Amino acid sequence: AFGGIKMSSGFENAPVTNMLTLVVVALSLALRSSAVTLDLFRLVRGEIWRLVTSFLVFQNIAQLSVGMILLYTCRQFERQMGSKKFGAFLVFSYLVSTLVNVAAVTVASSMGYYLVPSSGPFSLIYGLLMFYYWHIPKLHSTQYAILGMDLSEKSWIYLVAAQLLFSDGVPSVVSGLSGMLAGYLYETDGFGLQSFRLPRFVEVIFSVPGAAVLSLLSGPPARPAANPNTAGANGGTRQNLMMGQQGEGARQQGQGGLWGDIQNFQNPHGDFGAPAIGPGAARMPRTPVPVVPPSEESIEMLMGMGFSREDVVRALQSTGNNVEAAANTLLR
Structure with a gap:
């Protein structure tokens, strides 16, 4: 269902996730109140904003x-699916969660139970976790053991x-289950859901603000330190440069000093930390390391994540x- 592509660290190639994260964090810190939940009784009284805030704002x-x-x-799923397809799933998970939550509130109300599902992007997160369960293999079947139970990463x-999922009890379980349902429906592709894509301009809308905010948070780029030799006259600068070149030439010719010491500790391929080689000593060739082909089990495990055989090998x-390192x- 997903095509493998190369990924980078952080939020690179994931502009929708990047922008959604910034919006959720900002709104959750600014609007921590009960006025953001999907309260059906208040919704019918005209508090329409709850349809949006219930999907974006965590309450604690x-x-x-x-x-x-x-x-x-x-x-990583935005990088594998592409931003337009990932954005389409975001919209689909929102619609499914809204319908499921409204239905759950209506049924609970008819039974005399007052239910307000937990607010926040539960549906998107648990929908993506369904993909995580299906498409990300266990790299180590027994990485940890607690009370006799084997745990993988x-x-x-x-x-x-x-x-x-259980942080709020029934309200958070209802919100999480709506996301699992959205993930299941999208994965089975019973209605051709995976063929939908958001327009290109939507990806641009998400990309530009997110990149601008991150650049502001990272601060201005560091300026290189000023060279004291450039503060003098041009003649003095040229003279210092010539003197530096002469000194460098003398050191490279084996006349001692730091450069000669470093050269003596270099192996033929320029690696540091090899045994010392004298100035006149013969260079020893490096023994080639035999290449062991990867096992078919490792190849099939990583191909199960959606990557091509060539990229996996x-x-x-x-x-x-x-x-694990290959994954x-x-x-990236």
């Missing part, structure tokens, strides 16, 4: 922190997701057949 810092960890973990993500060869390389 704990949910915000855990939710952002999960959303950041799932940013994926188990920690599921534990964090469970903490968010190249990544495994560049990392010494380390499956990180493919996800």
Whole structure:
């Protein structure tokens, strides 16, 4: 369902996730109140903004922190799907969660139970976690063991997701289940959902503000330190440069000094830390390391993440057949 592409660290090639994260953090910090939830009784009285805030605003810092960890973990799916397809899934998860939550509130109300589903991007996060379950293989089946239970690296993500799912009890479970339903419907592609794409201009709208905010947060680029030799007259600068070149030439000719010491500790390929080689000593050739081809099991495991065989083999060869390192390389 997903085409593999090369990924970078952070939010590169994930503008929709980047912008959504900034919006969720900003609104959650500014609007922490009960006026953001999908309260059906207040909604019918004209508080239409709840249709938007219920999808974007977490009500407490704990949910915000855990939710952002999960959303950041799932940013890789935007890179695999492409921003236009990922944006279409975002809209679809919002529509499904709104319909499911309204239906749940209506049924609960008919049974005499007052239900207000938890607000925040639960549907998007748990929809993406369904993709995480189906498309991200376990790189280590037994990485940790707690109380006799074997845990992989994926188990920690599921534990964090469970903490968010049960954080508010029934209200948060309802919001999370709506996302799981959205992820299941999209994955099965029963209605051709995976063929929908958002227009190109939507990707641009998400990309530009997010990049601008990140550039402001990172601050201005550092300026190079001023060279004291350039402060004098031109004649003095040229004279200092000539003197520096003469000194460098003398050191490179083996006349002692720091350059000669470093050269004596270099191996034939320029690596530091090899045994000392005298100025007149013969250079020893480096013994070639045999290349071990990657196993078919490792190749099939990484291909299950949506990457092509050629990219998988190249990544495994560049990392010494380390499956975890190769996966990180493919996800950059």
